[in-house]
Amino acid sequence: xxxAVVGGGPAGSLLGILLHRAGLDVVVLERRxxxxxxxxxxxxxxxxxxxxxxxxxxxxDRVDREGMRHEGVVLSDRGDPLxxxxxxxxxxxxxxxxxxxxxKDLFAAIEAEGVEYLxxxxxxxxxxxxxxxxxxxxxxxxxxxxLLADVVxxxxxxxxxxxxxxxxxxxxxxxxxxxxxxxxxxAETAPVHPELxxxxxxxxxxLCSMRxxxxxxxxxxxxxxxxxxAWPDDRFWDELRRRIPPAAAERLETGPSIEKSxxxxxxxxxxxxxxxxxALAGDAAHSVPPTGAKGLNLALADVVDLAEVLLEAKDPGPxxxxxxxxxxxxxxxxxxxxxxxxTTVLHRFPDDGPFAERIQDAELALLRxxxxxxxxxxxxxxxxxx
Ligand code: FAD
Ligand code: DHB
Numbered sequence: 001x002x003x004a005v006v007g008g009g010p011a012g013s014l015l016g017i018l019l020h021r022a023g024l025d026v027v028v029l030e031r032r033x034x035x036x037x038x039x040x041x042x043x044x045x046x047x048x049x050x051x052x053x054x055x056x057x058x059x060x061d062r063v064d065r066e067g068m069r070h071e072g073v074v075l076s077d078r079g080d081p082l083x084x085x086x087x088x089x090x091x092x093x094x095x096x097x098x099x100x101x102x103x104k105d106l107f108a109a110i111e112a113e114g115v116e117y118l119x120x121x122x123x124x125x126x127x128x129x130x131x132x133x134x135x136x137x138x139x140x141x142x143x144x145x146x147l148l149a150d151v152v153x154x155x156x157x158x159x160x161x162x163x164x165x166x167x168x169x170x171x172x173x174x175x176x177x178x179x180x181x182x183x184x185x186x187a188e189t190a191p192v193h194p195e196l197x198x199x200x201x202x203x204x205x206x207l208c209s210m211r212x213x214x215x216x217x218x219x220x221x222x223x224x225x226x227x228x229x230a231w232p233d234d235r236f237w238d239e240l241r242r243r244i245p246p247a248a249a250e251r252l253e254t255g256p257s258i259e260k261s262x263x264x265x266x267x268x269x270x271x272x273x274x275x276x277x278x279a280l281a282g283d284a285a286h287s288v289p290p291t292g293a294k295g296l297n298l299a300l301a302d303v304v305d306l307a308e309v310l311l312e313a314k315d316p317g318p319x320x321x322x323x324x325x326x327x328x329x330x331x332x333x334x335x336x337x338x339x340x341x342x343t344t345v346l347h348r349f350p351d352d353g354p355f356a357e358r359i360q361d362a363e364l365a366l367l368r369x370x371x372x373x374x375x376x377x378x379x380x381x382x383x384x385x386x
Contacts, residue, residue: 003153005155006152006155007155008028008117011302012153012155017115019310030120032119045096047094047382048382048383063097068097068210070096072093075199075346075364077361086382092382101211121138124136133149133150135147136149154285160283172270172271178289181264183226183231186259187215187254191209196210203243220239220240228262263290266287271329273302274318281299288339291347294338298331298332305327
């Protein structure tokens, strides 16, 4: 059976590895160069089940050696910190490990095991996905190529082309846009706190994260039309200090940023996640705002579900792929809800007024006073679904 995987980010790379190991003919088609995909800075947190899965597939050597195990996070409400003890509440933690590093590990396996990964492919066009074989046409350098596939996996992210192969009348998109983005920087400084700090503040949300002992990642809620040029590093550090707990602000080590970007926030799910001989996985199928740290984890979990369906069915076709879609969507919606909730509780919504602020006060008071509320949050953050 020939599988074409469109998109070679974390979802497409992992799927390529799993199917190749099982003996299927699989080709990963990626639009950008390997160097570009390897260098992209994105997510930073691996849930407990993602780490377990990577270990089961012998892809976690470096995650285990170099990842930072975190047993809790701090939620700060206008400067007042509350620690949520993941380990005590759930028996599990998360691992802080950059998507950049995970992508390097996946590339190492792809190269070592001979998975076919074609980068810099252009103008990919999908033929009719309801009939087999599905024809994929693309250009690589000066050559026009055609690939015939029994199954196509759309792993081409939020701006890919495969989702468009599902007709409008079949695919329904459920979405919510948030009226702000995240202004993020990376700096070669010591993280301000050993654990992540998610901070609610009247000036807007802030997040203190990290990649390792000398690499920090910070984000500020910012308007969608923010001009990066208007945010020199000093302004960023001053604003961050205002939004985080005073004790953390005093300790904050500042330095020149090595990256600065603005990410819009969106929740979106397209249903179904399969049509004909096409299945969608990862950001090609859904987007979540980064607040719950779910995007990368959802992409990995989709791929594991899809690989299982493709390997278990004798001749995987529309019925098996529909079963994948049904199974994945149950999991996806729970992560979409959690990311929406974290976003809604912690950000300042410019148009929502005092009622919404009082609701946020009550949400944070509940977390502070109720072990049950903290446990529910902790279970969802570490990714164990009771
Ligand atoms: P992607 O990583 O987007 O990979 C898709 C791949 O498909 C890309 O390599 C792309 O080049 C390729 N592609 C696209 N179109 C085509 C085409 N036509 N033909 C061939 N290839 C194509 N998540 C978090 O949890 N926390 C974060 O802090 C966070 N920050 C983010 C910041 C940014 C700027 C972005 C864009 C995403 C962020 N995410 C974050 C989300 C997380 O990175 C994604 O959920 C994750 O990358 C999903 O993996 P994926 O493989 O599904 O998609
Ligand atoms: C990071 C990003 C997130 O969205 C998040 O919730 C936690 C950490 C990060 O980039 O480090």
